Amino acid sequence: MDTNRLSPELEKALSDQMNKEIHASHTFLSYGIWADDKGYGGIANFLYRHAQEERNHSIKFMEYVLNRGGKPKVDAIPAPPNDPNSLTECFDSVFRHEVDNTTSIYRIVDLSLEQKDWATWNFMQWFVKEQIEEETLAQNLIDKLKIAGGDRASGESLFSLDKTLESAPDDVKMAQDATGDNP
Structure with missing residues (x-):
């Protein structure tokens, strides 16, 4: 008996997003190494x-597809972009990535709405x-x-910024422990 409750189109979109999140993880890891x-x-x-x-976000997508009876497909992950040339370029790239990711999330929300897949629509609200x-x-970060x-910041200003980000709270949770109220 087929227990998949996702359309082939939604299953692919969710798998693609899982892979996009993995690529983002590699990109930020690469930028972290650069920094x-x-x-x-x-x-x-x-x-x-x-x-x-x-990476935790990618796992949330994987678990959701599996829980709905589908099978997520892991694709080859493109190499991260080249190292940034400056902190401005690094932070601007992080922002552009997030905006691109938002657009991708919205496409899945639109598709789930179009297909009246309310479970997927509800799942996607956490990501919205x-x-x-x-x-x-x-x-x-940019601000x-x-x-x-x-890029003309003094060494003292950059030292202060670096220390501020170092002491930022580490609120990264495991994907399976996240909820809508506590992402």
Whole structure:
């Protein structure tokens, strides 16, 4: 008996998003390595934690597809982009990535609405809320760097920014422990 409650189109879209989240994890890991190599330990730690959060998101998609009777497909993950040339480029790339991810999330929401797959629509609301937080976080990185002086920031300002991000709370939870109220 076929127990899959996802349309082939939605199953593929959810699998594609799972892979997109894995790619994001690799991208942020790569940026973290770049920051670490440049001596920005706090920024690197922040990016490493963000990489783990993106991986957790991919696991949420995987578990959802499996729970709905589908089988997620793991695709080859493209290499992360080249190292950024500056903190501005790094933070701008993080922001652009989050906006692109939001667009992808919205496509799945639209598809689930179109197909009247209310379980998937409801599942995706967690990600809609999460993307608001992710975009805000990325925008705050850009704003903090601008306040520090951007690419012309003094060593002291960059040191302060690095320490601020190093002491940011580590609120990355395991994917299976996340809820709508506690993403």
